[in-house]
Every structure is written in structure tokens, then in C-alpha cells.
Amino acid sequence: MKVIEGGVTAPKGFAASSFAAGIKYKDRTDMAMIVSSAPATAAGVYTSNVVKAACVLWDKEITSKDKTVSSVVVNAGIANACTGEEGLRYCKETAEAAKKILERNDEVLVASTGVIGMQLPIQKIINGVNALANSLSDSLEAGTLASKAIMTTDTVNKQVAVEIDLGGQTVTIGGMCKGAGMIHPNMCTMLGFITTDCDIDKALLQKALSENVTDTFNMISVDGDTSTNDTLVVLANGLAKNKKIEKEDSDFETFKSALNYVMETLAKKMAADGEGATALLEVTVKGVDTKENARVLAKSVICSNLTKAAIYGHDANWGRIMCAFGYSGVIFDPNKVTLSFVGKDNTITIFKDGFGVKFSEEEATKLLSEETVKVLADFHSGNESATAWGCDLTHEYVSINADYRS
């Protein structure tokens, strides 16, 4: 597998565009479109929130059936959640406008992110769809601009692309996502779009996506709030001309592993760009009895407000980490745990055999000031491990969220 430049337009046959529709933001783009030149197979994972945005209901209906997809239309600013029948009608109208201007009968996925409870200005959206369709480009630049158009409180755009070889054919996977707040994915995350020119059976595409979600998007958290709009879709148009993946063979494993890299990279980019964040917090647990327990333990720490605030203060307050393991719901023997901070150049063990190990506060503060703060915990009770990603809790997070609507 080779990491390459670009995002959603990196695979063959995918074009993108962006447009300033003036939905809520001023002086910036706020709509994006991704179009596959060939009908694409689609798979998706969506929020587990009972309160689901209209666009989530719309996409879920499409990807659960044996339908091909031509495009995705995304807007930032308004989430189209808690909008009743009117919100659902807007999804239909958006899709119909795209079908008409693109002159394609394949389905159109829609996605929205922003304030909950406001109705979309549908005429602006329709105008946007037309403008987007008329400015499509398969350049890497077009993909980058699309990844910028879907940002809300994100401070950087997020994309990645990789190449793999399947039976002599180069297969490419590209992806982009947005998300900085209301990030605590449960089935998937805010908005993520992955494109690939791989030729693959629909059920296997869904399987690869769903299985990878558990250890990538579902292992990050910014604030513990699972959004109403979480959507992650993958479109596969088959233009790489690889021998179609139709069973769980080595080609499937190669594809799934490359897809996992794309998903993990996008997920980590979201955690690192958490609202107000100054550091990426990476927690790895090992020596745990079951995989699920390992995941729960790692995620408990990245969700702890107290740990997150301590990381912001570069404070080696490891008691809060042990406390978070303790209330995770997993039963373990605290006396068996070894806890360390892992830096670029050195590792400091801070807890062992039931109590704190003496360490240099100065060295610890240095480690805790790195861009990525890595915590490693060995539970010495099994062979399973897991990693979760979060960020620190800062004054800026509070500022951003105390008055988001205005």
C-alpha cells in the first residue's frame, strides 16, 4: 500500500466541486458535490442516535438497497435534523435537482452538518446543486476544495488517499471527512466520504466498511456527544478494472486493510482537530482479556473530561487515567497495571504494582507538551489490545460551544 496525494478525486472516475451557496456562512464555500462517472456501488454506516437527521434516513434507505449511486451532495451550516416531514422533502428535492442537472438516473446521497432544528433554505440548495454540477473537476485540487467546503468548526480540512495493487491493477481509495464537535461516533462519525475505483461486490464493500468502523471512527471522541447526523459512505465505481472482489480472498483483505488505513487516518485527523484542541490524545491498552474490554478501557480515558483538562495543562495527573479505567465498566486488578507516557524519544513509567512510580515532573511535562500525547497501559491479563484517540479539553472548546448558534 502506498500513501498518495489527494482525497476523493484520487480514484479513477471521481470528480468534485464546491460552491458558496450562502446557507449560513458568509464569504466561504458551504456546499460540495462528489460525482462518479460510472454508476457506483455504495455502502454506508450511520449514527445510532434515535434522533436521526432527515439526510441520514434518506441515505440509509438508499445504501440498504441494491441501487447504484451517481453522486453525493453535502452542505455545511444547517444539519437538517429535527425538521420533520419538511426536512425529508428537502432531501428528495435536492436529489431530484441533482439527477436532472447530471442527466443520470442513479441515486443521489445527501448529507448535512450544522445547527440542529433549522430548515434548509431549499432554493439556495437547488441553486447550489446546479452550480456544483457545472463546475465538476477530477483534479486533486477539486477534491481538496470539496473537503474545505464541508467544514464547520473544523480548523483544517481532512483528506487522504492510498494506492494498492490487486492482480496487477492499481486500485485507489480516497477519502475526506469533517468533524470537530459533537464527535463521539457510534457506528460512524459526523460526515465522511470515501471513493474508490475498486470493483467489489456490494455486500463485501459494506462488510469492509462496517468492520473497520469499530476500530477507527468508533474509537474517537471529542466531547462524548453522538451526533444526529453521523454518516460515513463509500462509493466504488469499478473503473480500476481489477478482477471483481466477490469473496473474502486475499484481494479482499488487501482492500479492507487499505480502507482501514484511510478510515483510521481520517478518524485521527478529526480527533486532533477536536474543537479547541491543542493535542491529539492517543491511548493504547494491551494485555487485556477480550478485544471489546480493551476498546472500552481505551475509550473511557479519551472521554474523561478530567484527563482531557489535565492534558491541556501538561499535567501528569495519572490518577485520573487510572480512575477512568476504573469506572469504564471493565473488571480488572489495578495492581497488575503498568502505565506509561510514550514520547518521541523516551518512555516514562508512572504507575506499577499498585502505586505511583517516582518520575521527573520536568520530563513528564515535556512529553505532555508534544503534539500527540501517547498513553500506554499494560493490564498483564491477556493478549488483546486497542487504541482510542481523543483530544484535550480547553478554554477554547467552551468558548466555541457557549454560543455556537449566533
Next chain:
Amino acid sequence: MKVIEGGVTAPKGFAASSFAAGIKYKDRTDMAMIVSSAPATAAGVYTSNVVKAACVLWDKEITSKDKTVSSVVVNAGIANACTGEEGLRYCKETAEAAKKILERNDEVLVASTGVIGMQLPIQKIINGVNALANSLSDSLEAGTLASKAIMTTDTVNKQVAVEIDLGGQTVTIGGMCKGAGMIHPNMCTMLGFITTDCDIDKALLQKALSENVTDTFNMISVDGDTSTNDTLVVLANGLAKNKKIEKEDSDFETFKSALNYVMETLAKKMAADGEGATALLEVTVKGVDTKENARVLAKSVICSNLTKAAIYGHDANWGRIMCAFGYSGVIFDPNKVTLSFVGKDNTITIFKDGFGVKFSEEEATKLLSEETVKVLADFHSGNESATAWGCDLTHEYVSINADYRS
């Protein structure tokens, strides 16, 4: 039931004292003692955190057996958690010092709160025990001073006392607690101490305490972090000379209901004094199918960082409240929910029949600026209700916790 002045020294036969032992804080008291003149029956509920402080293990052992208790010794500054065998030995030495100076054979409960992972300066603790035993007083003032000595990041001390009549005898219940951060009780909260002169069977005392915990201490949260030290104990010395409560009769119900008032009052005081908080957030849900689902729904909102930050900004961002109900794990129909803000003088309905109701932002901001922000949600799907209490998320919370140890 009548609410009266005072706290733990309000019931007959209870004295208290406080002392500046210099454990970690300077220029303030940091140890407290409560002593019952007659051997007291004791019941307790403790943290569900797997990582339990030494003092939690110590108290749990005592209250689970048929032993009488003379006193409680509390310190603030160091939590005696993650301290291994040495930490447990310190509990024993503290209790033995108290037994000796008090010349009593009854058991001694110990409780600690503060930084995790540091060892207690045991000589200072022993000196403190001796000083505390020599300055006991049954005045209301002594109880108040004890409630101040156990504070950490609390900004106000927390106590309450009530009187009830049982068969012509006046029975008094008094309580104090501390807690502002690492507050997300699961079985009970940080440190709470309740005294009563009621004559009651030990099993029934435990039953009243345990059952009341579910709808009081377990319904508050400051930051989602369940402490390693959560302890709530009640001591009953029988000096009110009421006919001993030995079955679940009307006297038991009267006592349990008064105890519930004491516990709910203390719990709400903790939520209102959450680290950095400027408002108490009270969320009531009704019309829910089961009691447990009602509790889960109410608690999900008071735990939502995004909702808490919006309350801080006096921002009527009700979408975050619907979102938090949605990811709580309870299945419901969003279209049936009516959501309102309830102020001192008026109520504003903000969500109904599946989408937002137009309301005056000015009026909403006024409501959201009250000292207690009340949210009421009617799910129109059953007869059960529950209330949970939390607080807003502020810049000050981050400041307090970014550098707590130094």
C-alpha cells in the same frame, strides 16, 4: 417533616470538630471528625469504580458487618487512592489512633478526598486525630466548621438537617457532603456523611440509604468522572428514643422520605457547586414507559458537554438536548416529545410534533440566565418520570482542572 438549622451535629449525641493538619492545603482546616456518644449503627454506599481508594475498602468492610461505629475521620487534600498496601495500613493506623484517644472500642470509619496516587503524611494525620478528639463539640457551629474542613475545589460548604415525628418522639437527620469535580456518582458520591438519632435496624437503615441513592446522588453529574473515593455513610445512634424501626411500616416510610430529602438536598448542592459552574441544570423527563428509561434520558442531558456549554452561554440550543436524549440508549419517537424551558415566572415550549416551535430568543436568554435552568421534556409514552441535576461547562472548569495538582 421540618427543615432545621445545622448539619451533622443537629441530631442528639453527635459532636464534630475540625483541624488544620497541613496535609496539602495551607492556611485552612483540612481534617474533620464526627463522633457519636452512643455506639452507632452504620450503613454505607460506595463507588462502583474498580479502582477503589484504600479508605473505601476499609469502610466497606466495616459497614458490611454487624459492627457499631463511634466516629468518622475525614481528610481533604490527598485521596489515598492507588496507594497499595501502604495506603491500607494508614487507614488502620488512623482508626487505631482514634480508638485510643476516644477510649472507645467501636469501629472508626475513615474517608479521604484529593489527589490520587500520593501517600498520606501519616504522622500529620495521627496528630490531627488527637487534636480533633480534644476539640469535639455538639454545637451547630462545630458541624458547620466540619463541613468546611472537608472541601477541596468546593466553593461553598454543604449541609442540611431535618426533623420528623415518630410516635411522639422527635427524630433528627443531619448531613454534610463535599464534591465539585470528579462527580458522576455511581452507587453514591464523593464524600457524604449523614447522622441521625433515629433508632433503626441496620438492614433497614442500609435499605433506606441504598434505595434513596438511585434518585438522589446517582442522578447528578458534574463531569462524567466517577471517583475512586465516592463514599456516603449514615450513622444512627438511637438517642431519639423512638420505638425502634424494625419493619417496613409507616415509621420506616416517614424516616426514608426525610432521609431522601436530606440526600436530594446534598446532591443538588453538589451539582450547583460543580467546578466552575455558574448555574444548576435541572432536567425533568415525564411520560416515559419505565422509571429506568426516565432516569437514563434525564441523565444523558445533564452529562452532555455541548448542552452544558450552551447553558453557560445562555444559548437556547435545544437541538443539543434532543441529540442527548437520542444517544442515551433509550428508544423513543422524537415526534412525540414536547420540550420546554421552565422559568420562575413562565414556561417556553421550544420543540413539539417533530420540529422547533418559534420562541422569543430574548425571553429564552432571560430564562437561561436564572440561577437554576430547568428543562422539562414530556415523552407522551407512559407514566414514569425522573429528574437529574448537573451544571454548566465553563472556562473556569477547564482552568481548575488543567493544573489541579500544583
